């Protein structure tokens with residue numbers, strides 16, 4: 404196979420996983436990361452059987468599972484009546500599948516350590532601003548005006564805010580969503596929460612509180628919780644102005660069991676605000692004069708609200724798909740980008756649509772979506788085959804993304 408020089412913009416989930424795949428195929432990889440030290444931002448996230456299968460192919464799954472918390476159930480209730488309005492159980496699927504709550508730092512470590520071990524070059528403090536695709540090779544242009552050496556292929560893995568999305572030929576429909584969430588990593592409380600479930604409380608669709616087990620930072624360190632409170636971006640100032648205690652009282656009013664979590668928060672500084680975006684590139688590659696030299700993966704190609712918890716899993720699938728496409732095309736880039744697009748487009752379209760469609764049922768000021776969620780959907784969801792369909796949707800399995808990549812799931816029951 405032709406050995407390629409490949410630049411990857413961004414050392415997030417997608418960039419690291421792709422670099423690992425490609426370095427192992429023998430390509431020369433350089434990652435360019437804007438931070439001075441590569442590091443993850445944010446609290447916990449939930450891995451699905453799709454993303455975990457990709458990690459298994461990379462040989463990383465046992466280590467990741469050792470640092471995560473197995474999740475068997477998503478349990479969402481109306482905060483006032485305590486009525487269950489969302490109940491998704493992985494056991495409705497065959498084969499012992501489960502979800503995994505994990506802290507971002509643990510996932511980052513699991514990917515970054517082998518990337519360094521494969522002698523991938525990681526250049527930090529390099530903020531990508533643009534790309535120059537003139538000629539037979541491409542190069543990155545950095546915010547300080549300097550440029551990278553020339554590469555056969557440039558992969559944009561720089562996330563939802565990628566500066567390369569502005570290129571006119573591939574401009575996506577890009578939208579900042581009104582809602583986002585305040586997130587914190589806290590110690591898992593001794594009582595009050597089941598360690599195998601992501602629990603949520605709602606008040607209509609304008610309030611959502613979540614507590615997710617997020618594993619541990621070291622094999623023997625304490626268990627963590629990812630705590631989140633959804634809030635509109637334009638109401639953040641109002642929330643801060645009311646003061647921490649007022650907000651804590653409000654959360655505890657909805658969900659008294661959160662008291663031991665709230666006791667760990669002394670300052671708004673402990674809560675990071677993440678604003679959600681939604682965009683889907685019409686095609687995840689941009690042409691150079693002499694063929695396709697720029698490919699987008701992960702959130703750079705498609706971002707959305709984390710309501711369905713698929714983003715990191717889709718980023719891992721993208722990385723596996725692009726690596727496989729390059730392998731199959733023996734380094735023919737034009738063919739590789741088309742194979743990559745074909746392998747991923749149905750899954751991406753389905754989950755981007757589902758996330759876009761479902762988000763207002765959980766995050767909006769309108770009462771109608773919450774009423775439909777709480778009374779209509781909650782009742783229908785109990786009738787077979789709805790439980791299995793819901794579990795398959797949450798597990799990321801709609802449209803068969805793993806079969807498209809010839810990836811075999813691990814034996815979940817033995818893990």
Ligand SMILES: Cc1cc2nc3c(=O)[nH]c(=O)nc-3n(C[C@H](O)[C@H](O)[C@H](O)COP(=O)(O)OP(=O)(O)OC[C@H]3O[C@@H](n4cnc5c(N)ncnc54)[C@H](O)[C@@H]3O)c2cc1C
Nearest residue numbers: 413415416417437449531561562701702709713714715716
């Ligand atoms: C609050 C929240 C909760 C979430 N929960 C879940 C969940 O439960 N499950 C799930 O699957 N997904 C979840 N997601 C989505 C998930 O975090 C993303 O889909 C995933 O991180 C995308 O990975 P990525 O590698 O494409 O981008 P990122 O993780 O954003 O990584 C991008 C990397 O590129 C770097 N970078 C950015 N700009 C530049 C630049 N100009 N030059 C150089 N480097 C740059 C960044 O520093 C970063 O290292 C959640 C997202 C949020 C915001």
